[in-house]
Amino acid sequence: MHWNQLLSRGRLGSDQLNAGTTARTDFQRDFDRIVFSSAFRRMQDKTQVFPLSRVDYIRTRLTHSLEASSIGRSLGTQVGEQVIARRGLEGYEASDFGDICAAACLAHDIGNPPFGHSGEDAFRSWAEEAAYGRRRVEVLQDSEREDFTRFEGNAQGFRILTRLQNPDNLGGLQLTCATLAAFTKYPRESCLGGGRYPGVSAKKHGFFAEDRSVFEAVAQQVGLIKRDGTRAVWCRHPLAFLVEAADDISYRVIDIEDGFRLGYFTFNEVMDLYLNIIREPDKQRLRMQSISDSKGKVEFLRAKVINEAITQAMDCFLDNEELILAGLFDEPLLNQFPKRAEMDRLIEVAMDRIYQATEVVEIQAAGFQVIGDLLERFIQVLDDIAEQGEQASAKSRMISRLIPEQFIGSNRAPSPNIYTRLLRLTDFVAGMTDSYAVSLYKKLTGISLPNA
Missing domain, CATH: 1.10.3210.10 (Hypothetical protein af1432)
Incomplete structure (x- = not known):
């Protein structure tokens, strides 16, 4: 390339x-x-x-x-x-x-x-396990x-x-x-x-x-390199490695800061995690003495960790530039960080202390129900209209009005193609915000009614 x-x-x-x-x-x-x-x-x-x-x-x-x-x-x-x-x-x-x-x-x-990522799992679960959704998806190839x-x-x-x-x-x-x-x-x-x-x-x-x-x-x-003559698979654009690194650095470092603000980590725990990554930790301890509160100290060190990670990512990219351009390098830049173990430690403790916290898991579990139910209800409605036309049930015609025309088809006529119909539905549900998905689910199931 x-x-x-x-x-x-x-x-x-x-x-x-x-x-x-x-x-x-x-x-x-x-x-x-x-x-x-x-x-x-x-x-x-x-x-x-x-x-x-x-x-x-x-x-x-x-x-x-x-x-x-x-x-x-x-x-x-x-x-x-x-x-x-x-x-x-x-x-x-x-x-x-x-x-x-x-x-x-x-x-x-x-x-x-x-x-979030549990929402992606909810889509996959619906396609593989839901009574109606699975039957529709399994006919595809x-x-x-x-x-x-x-x-x-x-x-x-x-x-x-x-x-x-x-x-x-x-x-x-x-x-x-x-x-x-x-x-x-x-x-x-x-x-x-x-x-x-x-x-x-x-x-x-x-x-x-x-x-x-x-x-x-x-x-x-x-000019991406094609990896197969018949299948659609290419080598990455080189800058995609930098995009991946920026995302990895961001969530690894900053999720720890959010966890601290919510009480999942003590101040000393965060200090140990961050100071193990940056250069000259003793020098940074001295600089923190002028910061009066723990929140400010965590923010200061978070910035130092990000700066150090950017430097390491740049060095790793430049060291492998020739291999990347030739399509011969294909691993996250973080894998070659000198401080890889310390960066991996951030995700390990976040997985243990944050991502599996009760309040997080409870809402994610509810999200499975919300997304799965919306997909299951709406695909039956769209199938009814696509197959029965004017003879579709009054309920189907009424519920379909909740779906914007962009996600049904011109003149609100669902595509006769099952794949297209499913894809437009997933476009609709995937585009919802958390709050809107919950609100629509409550209204469809009668848990709550719109205000008069």
Whole structure:
């Protein structure tokens, strides 16, 4: 792969070129388009770790994405400065690398359904175990089937950026192909036909079967390496490794801070976890003496840990740049951190003390019920209308009015194709906020009624 092609400013679905010099670069425009999208705003009410938290300090998907984006910009810019100097790239600035990473990080969780990663599990469980949903999904084949049985928020995010947001536009938000490729951490379809590919980039899928041709266009534009002659699987865009690292750094370090604010960790526990990662810990202890409260000290050290992790990620990327460009490097950058054990310790204690906390698990369990029930009820309604037309039950016709036309079909006529029908339904439910999903579930089940 070659940087001049990897940094393509070509926009998906648009042949229009920017007229002259403007105050914003193409990649900054990507960032702005994501910020002003409705899908991005909805992340303010989507779970990061603590579902439906009543504590306004705790991060949501929105604040996590903003923080990851900030880390991605710093990391990308520092890498870009070195790559440009090494390669003698002309026509690009170090900030272009940073802006691509910032935009991709900003959108990296935009496809996550309600209730975080447990929400993804709820979609998979419904497709494999629900009485009606399983019967509908099991008639599908290959990637069309595994799109649901292995439902993936990353693939949903690609769909939002390229199709669902601004649906009247070919290419959706019409982002640059460089940003879309850097966004796609898992550049493969859901079913590989029994083939097994090593490496982190093949661990999950990054686009649905319906969107395969869309990603093919992106991959061709930026020159990604195809890993198979018949299946849709490519090597990662190099900057996707930086996007992954920014996300990993963000949630590992900051989830500990949130856990401290909610009382899951003592101040001394957090100090030990953070000080083991940064350089010159004794020097930082002295600097903390001027900070009066424990909250401020934790925030100070959190910033130091992030800065240290950015430096280590940059070094790992640059050390492996040739292998990455050749498609021969395929593991998270954090795996090669000098402080890998200490960074892994953050996720280990978070898993034990935060992610499995009773209040978290209780709401996630309820989320399984909410998502599964919404999918089960709505697919029966859509099937009834698709198969019976005007003879569909009055109940089905009434409940279908709760689904926007975008997620049914033109003139509110469900597609005769089962895959398309299921995909549009999952678009609808996955796009819900936590609060809206709960509210709609309560109304459908009669637990609560709308206010008069």
